[in-house]
Amino acid sequence: MSAVVAEHDDHHADEHHDHGPAKGLLRWIITTNHxxxxxxxxxxxxxxxxxxxxxxxxxxxxxxxxxLQFVDPAFFNSMTTMHALVMVFxxxxxxxxxxxxxxxxxxxxAADMALPRMNNMSFWMLVAGVLLLASTLFMETGAPNAGxxxxxxxxxxxxxxxxxxxxxxxxxxxxxxxxIMGAINIxxxxxxxxxxxxxxxxxxxxxxxxxxTAFLLIAVMPVFAGAVTxxxxxxxxxxxxFNAAGGGDPVLYQHIFWFFGHPEVYIMILxxxxxxxxxxxxxxxxxxxxxxxxxxxxxxxxxxxxxVWAHHMFTVGMPxxxxxxxxxxxxxxxxxxxxxxFNWTATMWKGSMTFETPMLFSIAFVVLFTMGGFTGLMMxxxxxxxxxxDTYFIVAHFHYTLVPASVxxxxxxxxxxxxxxxxxxxxxxxxxxxxxxxxxxxxVLFFPQHFLGLAGMPRRxxxxxxxxxxxxxxxxxxxFIFGASQLLFLYIVIDTIRGGTGEKVSDEVWEDAAKHSxxxxxxxxxxxxxxxxxxxxxxxxxxxDSH
Amino acid sequence: xxxxxxxxxxxxxxxxxLGTAQAxxxxxxxxGVTKVSNDIYDLHMLILWICVAIGxxxxxTMFYSIYHHRKSKGHKAAQFHENTTVEIVWTIIPTLILIxxxxxxxxxxxxxxxxxxxxxxxxxxxxxxxxxxxxxxNDIHFESHLDEASExxxxxxxxxxxxxxxxxxxxxxxxxxxxxxxxxxxxxSADVIHSWWVPDLxxxxxxxxxxxxxxxxxxxxxxxxxxxxxxxxxRDHGFMPIVVIAMEQPDYDAWVKKxxxxxxxKPDLSDQTREQLIAHGESVYLKNCVGCHQIKGGGVPGLIxxxxxxxxxxxxxxxxxxxxxxxxxxxxKFDKLNGKEFAELMTYVRNDLGNNVGDVxxxxxxxxxxxxx
Numbered sequence: 038m039s040a041v042v043a044e045h046d047d048h049h050a051d052e053h054h055d056h057g058p059a060k061g062l063l064r065w066i067i068t069t070n071h072x073x074x075x076x077x078x079x080x081x082x083x084x085x086x087x088x089x090x091x092x093x094x095x096x097x098x099x100x101x102x103x104x105l106q107f108v109d110p111a112f113f114n115s116m117t118t119m120h121a122l123v124m125v126f127x128x129x130x131x132x133x134x135x136x137x138x139x140x141x142x143x144x145x146x147a148a149d150m151a152l153p154r155m156n157n158m159s160f161w162m163l164v165a166g167v168l169l170l171a172s173t174l175f176m177e178t179g180a181p182n183a184g185x186x187x188x189x190x191x192x193x194x195x196x197x198x199x200x201x202x203x204x205x206x207x208x209x210x211x212x213x214x215x216x217i218m219g220a221i222n223i224x225x226x227x228x229x230x231x232x233x234x235x236x237x238x239x240x241x242x243x244x245x246x247x248x249x250t251a252f253l254l255i256a257v258m259p260v261f262a263g264a265v266t267x268x269x270x271x272x273x274x275x276x277x278x279f280n281a282a283g284g285g286d287p288v289l290y291q292h293i294f295w296f297f298g299h300p301e302v303y304i305m306i307l308x309x310x311x312x313x314x315x316x317x318x319x320x321x322x323x324x325x326x327x328x329x330x331x332x333x334x335x336x337x338x339x340x341x342x343x344x345v346w347a348h349h350m351f352t353v354g355m356p357x358x359x360x361x362x363x364x365x366x367x368x369x370x371x372x373x374x375x376x377x378x379f380n381w382t383a384t385m386w387k388g389s390m391t392f393e394t395p396m397l398f399s400i401a402f403v404v405l406f407t408m409g410g411f412t413g414l415m416m417x418x419x420x421x422x423x424x425x426x427d428t429y430f431i432v433a434h435f436h437y438t439l440v441p442a443s444v445x446x447x448x449x450x451x452x453x454x455x456x457x458x459x460x461x462x463x464x465x466x467x468x469x470x471x472x473x474x475x476x477x478x479x480x481v482l483f484f485p486q487h488f489l490g491l492a493g494m495p496r497r498x499x500x501x502x503x504x505x506x507x508x509x510x511x512x513x514x515x516x517f518i519f520g521a522s523q524l525l526f527l528y529i530v531i532d533t534i535r536g537g538t539g540e541k542v543s544d545e546v547w548e549d550a551a552k553h554s555x556x557x558x559x560x561x562x563x564x565x566x567x568x569x570x571x572x573x574x575x576x577x578x579x580x581x582d583s584h
Numbered sequence: 585x586x587x588x589x590x591x592x593x594x595x596x597x598x599x600x601x602l603g604t605a606q607a608x609x610x611x612x613x614x615x616g617v618t619k620v621s622n623d624i625y626d627l628h629m630l631i632l633w634i635c636v637a638i639g640x641x642x643x644x645t646m647f648y649s650i651y652h653h654r655k656s657k658g659h660k661a662a663q664f665h666e667n668t669t670v671e672i673v674w675t676i677i678p679t680l681i682l683i684x685x686x687x688x689x690x691x692x693x694x695x696x697x698x699x700x701x702x703x704x705x706x707x708x709x710x711x712x713x714x715x716x717x718x719x720x721x722n723d724i725h726f727e728s729h730l731d732e733a734s735e736x737x738x739x740x741x742x743x744x745x746x747x748x749x750x751x752x753x754x755x756x757x758x759x760x761x762x763x764x765x766x767x768x769x770x771x772x773s774a775d776v777i778h779s780w781w782v783p784d785l786x787x788x789x790x791x792x793x794x795x796x797x798x799x800x801x802x803x804x805x806x807x808x809x810x811x812x813x814x815x816x817x818x819r820d821h822g823f824m825p826i827v828v829i830a831m832e833q834p835d836y837d838a839w840v841k842k843x844x845x846x847x848x849x850k851p852d853l854s855d856q857t858r859e860q861l862i863a864h865g866e867s868v869y870l871k872n873c874v875g876c877h878q879i880k881g882g883g884v885p886g887l888i889x890x891x892x893x894x895x896x897x898x899x900x901x902x903x904x905x906x907x908x909x910x911x912x913x914x915x916x917k918f919d920k921l922n923g924k925e926f927a928e929l930m931t932y933v934r935n936d937l938g939n940n941v942g943d944v945x946x947x948x949x950x951x952x953x954x955x956x957x
Contacts, residue, residue: 103746105738105741105743106741114816188815190777191816321661323662328666329666352779352787364690368685371682372675375674376674383667385650385653386653387649387653389653391654407639407643411638420624420627421624488610491613493811495781496814499822502753
């Protein structure tokens with residue numbers, strides 16, 4: 038069989054013609070092409086972004102005023118739970134896998150991903166997992182409503198989570214397998230398929246950050262799968278992992294969950310760092326400042342992510358030694374994260390900057406992510422966290438690190454690479470309108486939540502005391518504007534795919550972009566097959582060397 | 585800082601036409617009324633100002649660069665891409681700042697953790713969805729539920745919460761403590777994980793089923809301090825507030841005496857009219873049943889059975905009574921209610937919530953011999 042395949046390939050190689058994609062819908066189902074799969078991932082993530090966003094709109098509508106207006110408290114809890122699960126596992130993570138699929142082979146001079154069939158399988162398994170989860174919305178007893186963290190005993194309680202519980206667990210299994218396969222594929226591609234002259238320390242930072250993220254995924258997804266499987270056996274087979282009456286401990290679950298959960302939040306932010314480090318130098322027309330320290334900072338953050346998990350549990354009742362250790366370890370994260378922010382600032386310093394939409398989103402990312410980092414530093418101070426924990430201050434913190442950070446960078450990546458992928462230019466005016474609407478409304482949405490949390494509003498409540506009314510209303514107004522503004526992005530994506538401004542984009546797209554990374558040396562739009570022979574010149578120290 | 589923020593908030597509110605009528609908003613952490621809560625407030629302000637200072641330097645540099653180093657101004661890009669000295673400096677300075685922060689934080693953490701040498705102990709048990717307080721030094725023991733006014737409004741679509749004083753932050757029986765006394769709390773739960781938080785005391789602590797957590801406080805000044813459960817504990821997580829009243833020692837002693845006397849009182853088993861029974865029954869229902877069976881007795885489809893038309897609730901009252909006292913694997917037993925409450929509750933459930941059995945149950949009928957104790 039393999040001989041036949043080899044012969045078949047040789048035959049084609051001799052004829053020197055590309056085979057294009059399969060025709061019709063089947064192309065998208067059976068495709069093993071990294072660009073097609075990248076597109077699938079990105080479109081799926083975009084769809085889920087709107088599904089999860091719709092749930093956020095329900096939450097903000099109910100919280101617009103005190104009192105009960107639209108939804109039952111249990112459904113409200115389902116919305117907060119599902120909003121988180123859909124956004125984390127359906128939108129942000131798949132979007133970055135989509136970017137990895139498109140960009141990593143292009144950036145390292147590889148013809149495709151190392152394991153193309155597995156690539157297809159991991160995408161469709163993701164779809165299956167998300168559909169399984171979404172199906173619980175239509176059950177009589179409702180979708181899971183014990184929070185995305187699935188804390189026992191609440192999640193095991195028959196009067197709280199009905200029939201949805203095993204569905205959510207099996208969905209996590211599928212999503213986990215999908216992520217692990219994706220991660221294996223990325224690691225195999227980066228290690229084996231780089232252009233021969235590209236050393237590890239020549240790789241673009243996006244490739245580096247994804248390589249490190251992939252290791253995090255492989256390390257922690259099985260832990261999460263294990264934890265939810267223990268929930269399953271506790272519920273259906275009468276084990277007592279998390280039941281004190283049977284000798285277990287509900288807090289044990291929290292330790293296992295956050296051993297997964299903390300690296301998980303870095304899985305959503307490390308590739309973000311990579312994209313920012315790719316975009317900022319192009320528009321500053323300078324090489325990235327401190328390339329090596331960026332790599333080391335990323336690796337340090339990834340390592341630290343494994344040893345700080347219990348800072349999510351300061352009030353759970355830990356021994357004082359544990360409290361202090363997790364406080365110190367968490368504070369240390371500020372150092373490598375600071376290095377990254379300083380490096381981006383230094384990259385802009387004395388540059389020759391222009392402010393197209395991708396750059397605007399990237400600058401907003403640096404500023405607003407840093408604000409999320411500041412509140413993170415505040416929360417690392419354990420005694421203060423005894424006040425902040427489980428309040429809207431926390432909600433504000435992690436939304437700053439996820440929405441104007443991860444999501445903004447995904448938007449930036451879209452504006453940055455869509456012209457390359459489609460060969461069409463997006464409408465810069467509408468792009469900038471989208472940016473300004475987003476950046477203003479996201480702050481109106483999340484900044485007041487700091488005040489709410491400090492004033493004493495707990496998170497995950499469907500109704501609140503009167504003194505929280507004003508800021509909730511302002512936050513909701515910001516939320517509605519932010520939600521509506523994202524329809525502009527949808528319009529721009531569709532418009533760009535269908536021809537955009539009609540202006541023919543050059544191979545480089547952005548001025549001197551080809552100095553920074555290999556994909557800009559390819560034609561626009563990128564042909565269906567690229568780098569069938571690896572490139573000879575690769576960027577070193579992040580600038581293409583003219584050997 | 586606080587002034588500036590107040591001003592900023594006022595401007596936004598004015599712009600939105602919300603007016604200054606609701607000026608009761610807070611922007612910052614409250615200082616609270618204990619030494620620890622004040623220490624925590626100081627830590628919070630210190631780290632906040634450090635963050636503001638770093639932010640001013642970093643964002644200042646960035647925006648200077650964004651303004652001056654732009655192509656439209658003809659700025660030519662420099663091509664430097666590393667500087668070891670600078671990189672070492674901006675690794676070491678944050679490290680030093682963090683060490684500086686860690687020292688006071690450690691001190692406060694140790695203080696927060698020190699439950700030794702307490703003057704009295706209160707056991708706090710979280711339950712779906714109320715708190716249960718037990719004073720271990722005397723025999724005071726009571727439940728603390730959301731007040732009835734909030735209970736009715738938050739369960740009614742479109743009801744106006746502005747009419748309820750301390751909406752969602754009021755309880756029927758507050759926790760009463762003396763001032764300037766080191767009080768140790770032991771916290772646990774009877775069902776799922778809850779978390780006990782009164783911001784003015786400076787901390788929250790989880791109540792875990794099957795385990796006991798400790799915490800302590802010593803309140804400096806008399807007053808009423810309000811808080812809420814802060815760990816998601818099911819559908820009524822948002823509706824189990826905490827109210828702590830701190831009193832001067834003599835007032836507290838008087839309260840203890842009065843409460844102990846009330847606890848010893850036998851329930852009044854005299855007959856009531858049907859209307860009285862139903863009205864009192866509603867109060868019992870709102871405290872004990874409404875969380876699951878809902879305000880109109882409809883239950884939750886697929887999870888909680890409805891009481892409207894329920895065969896058990898509307899069948900023979902003796903078997904309904906037995907069912908309530910025994911409980912099931914899904915429903916807790918309610919043997920904590922006395923004969924009077926049973927009569928009121930059953931009369932209410934059988935003649936309201938869409939049921940119309942038509943009978944009237946009197947306390948004397950439903951009281952067991954030991955209910956009088």
